[in-house]
Amino acid sequence: MSYEFIYFDLDDTLLDHKSAETAGLKDVHAHFDIFENISAGKLIDVYHQVNSRQWGLYSQAKISREELQRNRFELTLKELSLDPTLYEEVGNYYMQCYRNHWQWIDGAKETYYDVVEKYPVGILTNGFAETQRKKFKAFDLYNSAETTVISEEVGVLKPHPDVFEFATERAGVDADKVLYVGDSFSSDVEGGTKFGWNVAWFTQNGESEKHKKAHYVFNDFNALRNLLKI
Structure with a gap:
């Protein structure tokens, strides 16, 4: 052909992308005190599950891009029984770190x-x-x-x-x-x-x-x- x-x-x-994402989440875990009693592996696993669901909804036009960006960290924090109001701060820091690992x-x-x-x-x-x-x-x-x-x-x-x-x-x-x-x-x-x-x-x-x-x-x-x- x-x-x-x-x-x-x-x-x-x-x-x-997967390696950069994992490294970025490890940076997030090390940076924020709220994860003191949560392992980095647990954070990564929960985020992957939440993020995958949110991208699926986004690809089906069931949520907006803004909802995806908010939900993936807000819902991750909720799943981990942590303060979900920190989603924006955590999300912004993650994106900064993610770019460092491309x-x-x-x-x-x-x-x-x-x-x-x-x-x-x-x-x-x-x-x-x-x-x-x-x-x-x-x-x-x-x-x-x-x-x-x-x-x-x-x-x-x-x-x-x-x-x-x-x-x-x-x-x-x-x-x-x-x-x-x-x-x-x-x-x-x-x-x-x-x-x-x-x-x-x-x-x-x-x-x-x-x-x-x-x-x-x-x-x-x-x-x-x-x-x-x-």
């Missing part, structure tokens, strides 16, 4: 720039627009990518087909000529394939039934390099 455009997801595909996924930087040499490339990502724009700037992605698409700016989140339609128009090629490299089964694999894109799923997931939904499955960027013959 010959591709005319390669889209990459950003978080946990090119950049290690880094490439192992092998992603070299592969990405080699792909850029051979193909027109774009970035397609969910996430808060101003945070993602800061990542684009920090990692020089504005200069290397032909186009950057933040779903929040489209008005709906992946896996909504409008996001993929918009990104396809920006790429200027037919849908079946796009290869999308992403880590999320629901947002990237299901969303992309339903719109007619080819999807390379970056995952450690061993569920063979889910593997069948993607055109390619890889857990090491060398495998993607082999696929694209770079």
Whole structure:
């Protein structure tokens, strides 16, 4: 199959969001006295559960972006039987810390720039627009990518087909000529394939039934390099 455009997801595909998130939460835990009797692991586990639920609601347009930003820390503090009125202070400090821990996924930087040499490339990502724009700037992605698409700016989140339609128009090629490299089964694999894109799923997931939904499955960027013959 010959591709005319390669889209990459950003978080946990090119950049290690999970590690940055965990490190940021550990910084929060160390900074605020209210967590004195709560382990860092407990804070991280509860936050992950709460945040995942809130993003799910946000992606279904059941809550606003402002509610998501408030709820993920307010509800985490409630779950931990701590003062929920501190949600804004805790949330703001977390975002400051989170930005300090951004880094490439192992092998992603070299592969990405080699792909850029051979193909027109774009970035397609969910996430808060101003945070993602800061990542684009920090990692020089504005200069290397032909186009950057933040779903929040489209008005709906992946896996909504409008996001993929918009990104396809920006790429200027037919849908079946796009290869999308992403880590999320629901947002990237299901969303992309339903719109007619080819999807390379970056995952450690061993569920063979889910593997069948993607055109390619890889857990090491060398495998993607082999696929694209770079």
